[in-house]
Amino acid sequence: TLANNTVWVRLKAGRAIGNYNGETIGISGGSGNGSASVTVSGNVTNATITSTQNGDWYSGSTWAGGIVPGSTDNVIINHDVFATASVTRDNGTTTTVNAIHKLRMENDYVNNGTTTINGIFELGPNGYAAGNNFFSYAATGSTLIFNTGGGNYGITAGQKFWPTANYPENVMVSTGMNIDINENVKTIPASGTMTLFGGMINTSGININGTLV
Numbered sequence: 001t002l003a004n005n006t007v008w009v010r011l012k013a014g015r016a017i018g019n020y021n022g023e024t025i026g027i028s029g030g031s032g033n034g035s036a037s038v039t040v041s042g043n044v045t046n047a048t049i050t051s052t053q054n055g056d057w058y059s060g061s062t063w064a065g066g067i068v069p070g071s072t073d074n075v076i077i078n079h080d081v082f083a084t085a086s087v088t089r090d091n092g093t094t095t096t097v098n099a100i101h102k103l104r105m106e107n108d109y110v111n112n113g114t115t116t117i118n119g120i121f122e123l124g125p126n127g128y129a130a131g132n133n134f135f136s137y138a139a140t141g142s143t144l145i146f147n148t149g150g151g152n153y154g155i156t157a158g159q160k161f162w163p164t165a166n167y168p169e170n171v172m173v174s175t176g177m178n179i180d181i182n183e184n185v186k187t188i189p190a191s192g193t194m195t196l197f198g199g200m201i202n203t204s205g206i207n208i209n210g211t212l213v
Helices: none
Strands: 018-028 035-044 048-050 074-077 080-083 087-089 094-097 102-105 108-111 114-117 120-123 128-130 143-146 151-155 170-173 177-181 186-188 193-196 199-201 206-208
Touching: 120 128, 170 177, 170 186
Parallel strands: 048 074, 074 094, 080 102, 087 108, 094 114, 102 120, 108 128, 120 143, 143 170, 151 177, 170 193, 177 199, 186 206
Antiparallel strands: 018 035
């Protein structure tokens, strides 16, 4: 028999998220010292990956432990992170961009989970955000930046980066480009600022309750 000791059990990779009761796991003492089983109960939850420096979403050096977040992981961004390849956030995940920090997309961001922008979300060249769920922005300190490098950027049905509720406090359009608001009336709150270094085509309408620069 195995010695009477504390046993640490690591569930096998790929275990589905959820609650487990009475899960039986085989264990071995090693070196021919016998085997037995242990019954465990508890929850398997999403891992949470936190940024440790500015960098590429798909570079291990950007994240704690060198682990690039997968689509099922929760993510906390405490730096300026960018992605030139698509990023998918699965149902049940949380993604948080903390105050004064930034997520810049130069490809598709598929938001099937919960994405909270307390800092900055920037759309670079080829940047877009779609999926099942709208972003949620902090009432103060949050900013949406359009910085695609030129041309007209259409804000059309299917986008999830500019919601009609929990919208960004501030919006900025960079030099050399226009945005075309062509899906639902947008709002700038009384505390917010709409900064137009570029242009705006106001097809569907916008309520600017704050400052227009």
